[in-house]
Amino acid sequence: MSDLFPPTRTAALEKLSAFVPKAGRDYTAQRNYDRGLGHHDAVSTLSPYLRHRLITEAEVLEAVLGRYSLSSAEKFVQEVFWRTYWKGWLEMRPAVWGGYQQGLLRAWDQVQTQSGLRSEWEAACKGETGIDCFNHWAHELVETGYLHNHARMWFASIWIFTLRLPWELGADFFLRHLYDGDPASNTLSWRWVAGLQTQGKNYVARASNISKYTEGRFSPLYQLASNPEPLQGPPHPPRMDAPVGDTLDPSKPSVLVLHEDDLCPGWLFDLGLKPLATATLDATGQISPLHVAPRVKAFKTAIMADCASRWSASLGPITSGMSTAQEIEDWARAAGADQIVTSYAPVGPVATLLNDIRALPVIRPLRAYDRRAWHHATAGFFKFKAKIPEFVGAMKGLQPV
Ligand SMILES: Cc1cc2nc3c(=O)[nH]c(=O)nc-3n(C[C@H](O)[C@H](O)[C@H](O)COP(=O)(O)OP(=O)(O)OC[C@H]3O[C@@H](n4cnc5c(N)ncnc54)[C@H](O)[C@@H]3O)c2cc1C
Numbered sequence: 436m437s438d439l440f441p442p443t444r445t446a447a448l449e450k451l452s453a454f455v456p457k458a459g460r461d462y463t464a465q466r467n468y469d470r471g472l473g474h475h476d477a478v479s480t481l482s483p484y485l486r487h488r489l490i491t492e493a494e495v496l497e498a499v500l501g502r503y504s505l506s507s508a509e510k511f512v513q514e515v516f517w518r519t520y521w522k523g524w525l526e527m528r529p530a531v532w533g534g535y536q537q538g539l540l541r542a543w544d545q546v547q548t549q550s551g552l553r554s555e556w557e558a559a560c561k562g563e564t565g566i567d568c569f570n571h572w573a574h575e576l577v578e579t580g581y582l583h584n585h586a587r588m589w590f591a592s593i594w595i596f597t598l599r600l601p602w603e604l605g606a607d608f609f610l611r612h613l614y615d616g617d618p619a620s621n622t623l624s625w626r627w628v629a630g631l632q633t634q635g636k637n638y639v640a641r642a643s644n645i646s647k648y649t650e651g652r653f654s655p656l657y658q659l660a661s662n663p664e665p666l667q668g669p670p671h672p673p674r675m676d677a678p679v680g681d682t683l684d685p686s687k688p689s690v691l692v693l694h695e696d697d698l699c700p701g702w703l704f705d706l707g708l709k710p711l712a713t714a715t716l717d718a719t720g721q722i723s724p725l726h727v728a729p730r731v732k733a734f735k736t737a738i739m740a741d742c743a744s745r746w747s748a749s750l751g752p753i754t755s756g757m758s759t760a761q762e763i764e765d766w767a768r769a770a771g772a773d774q775i776v777t778s779y780a781p782v783g784p785v786a787t788l789l790n791d792i793r794a795l796p797v798i799r800p801l802r803a804y805d806r807r808a809w810h811h812a813t814a815g816f817f818k819f820k821a822k823i824p825e826f827v828g829a830m831k832g833l834q835p836v
Contacts, residue, residue: 439579440483440614442737444698444745447484451498454479458499463510467648469583472575478583479511483614485518488697489738492519493804493830505827512827513820516808520819521619522781523677523809529782530672535603535622542601543724552600559598560608568645568653569593580614580730585648591628592640596663602629612728618783630665633815637665677810680779680801683708689798690772691750692716692763694785695735697778697802698742704749706800712770713750715739717758721784760791767795774798779805804830 440446457477465477484490492515499508525532546553558564562573572590576582582590587609594605606625610616623632630637646654685707693700694716719732743753757763767775772795779801780786789797807829811822
């Protein structure tokens with residue numbers, strides 16, 4: 436497992452405190468520079484922890500806003516809210532996740548039946564194309580489980596417009612190798628690069644931009660598609676209401692399911708939950724039709740174990756690695772529960788698995804942070820970000836001025 440991301444909350448907190456002093460002017464000025472493996476100091480590299488809520492958005496924002504004003508740390512705060520925005524956007528249009536999964540299966544079928552496509556896809560995943568920077572990022576991703584945001588944008592753009600590979604295969608490559616692989620941020624960012632998210636507007640990687648922001652490490656002059664058209668896709672599905680979450684009745688005999696979307700369960704105990712027993716869920720196998728990288732699987736297993744050991748006094752007997760609805764139902768019944776309690780899981784493999792549970796009610800309280808923000812993801816990020824002072828004010832228990 437990579438030393439860059441030790442799979443513990445302690446490591447996440449240490450990373451946060453090391454980063455906080457840089458979250459103001461330094462981040463604003465430096466965040467777009469990708470200085471390469473071992474030199475990602477200008478950004479927080481907190482995403483593997485934030486994605487799984489081994490540390491929460493609220494904790495990160497509070498630490499940064501404890502040192503800086505909102506206007507001094509505006510850029511960083513906005514980036515954290517991109518994660519919130521993407522989640523809210525997908526919650527209200529879950530069909531986009533289903534559409535991605537279907538598109539991926541179609542593309543995977545083509546890879547298996549068209550030898551030309553298969554060898555191009557393999558070369559891209561192995562970092563054996565004729566484009567140095569792209570090859571470098573493919574290796575960095577596979578070897579470290581992380582890529583800088585700018586590298587993700589360039590990589591996705593080259594994958595789609597220069598190599599002309601199906602975007603779903605690229606998104607899948609990311610999900611199988613990123614420690615922070617996330618249904619909302621990944622799918623919608625790939626769609627954004629392709630021109631499917633902000634429809635008709637694609638992101639085109641330019642050699643000059645790559646050269647500037649890699650400080651000359653790469654300069655793929657004349658190697659990249661120069662004026663590609665955005666991909667065409669269906670219009671966005673109709674918007675559903677954002678979820679508000681269930682109310683927990685802690686007096687009912689309950690079991691707790693811990694999952695990779697929220698590994699800070701303390702707020703559920705604050706609601707009065709006293710589980711008879713706890714299970715950790717393993718939904719890793721559901722994220723892709725292909726094998727997820729062993730380092731990613733190991734990271735997820737380890738952060739769940741870290742969570743379980745931190746909270747062991749509150750969890751009751753712990754069963755690890757449940758991976759089917761049937762297993763969970765049988766275990767919950769055997770424990771004598773009337774209900775299964777779990778933090779609300781946003782659109783993705785965990786939610787899909789939990790939706791299959793029929794034998795017992797599944798109670799999914801939603802954090803106030805998500806409930807306040809998600810329903811504002813109606814249009815583009817520009818409109819959403821205008822609400823940030825309000826979100827932050829509510830988080831601090833303050834009214835925005
Ligand atoms: C094609 C593509 C695929 C992506 N796939 C994922 C993914 O699977 N999982 C994932 O967590 N992020 C994804 N991102 C978003 C972003 O690249 C990463 O969250 C960010 O690079 C993480 O590094 P960091 O923690 O050092 O970020 P910092 O710059 O330090 O930002 C702080 C935090 O803000 C959030 N954040 C920053 N930028 C974004 C963004 N553009 N979208 C959403 N949240 C953001 C993250 O939680 C991050 O930890 C993707 C972006 C692109 C362009």
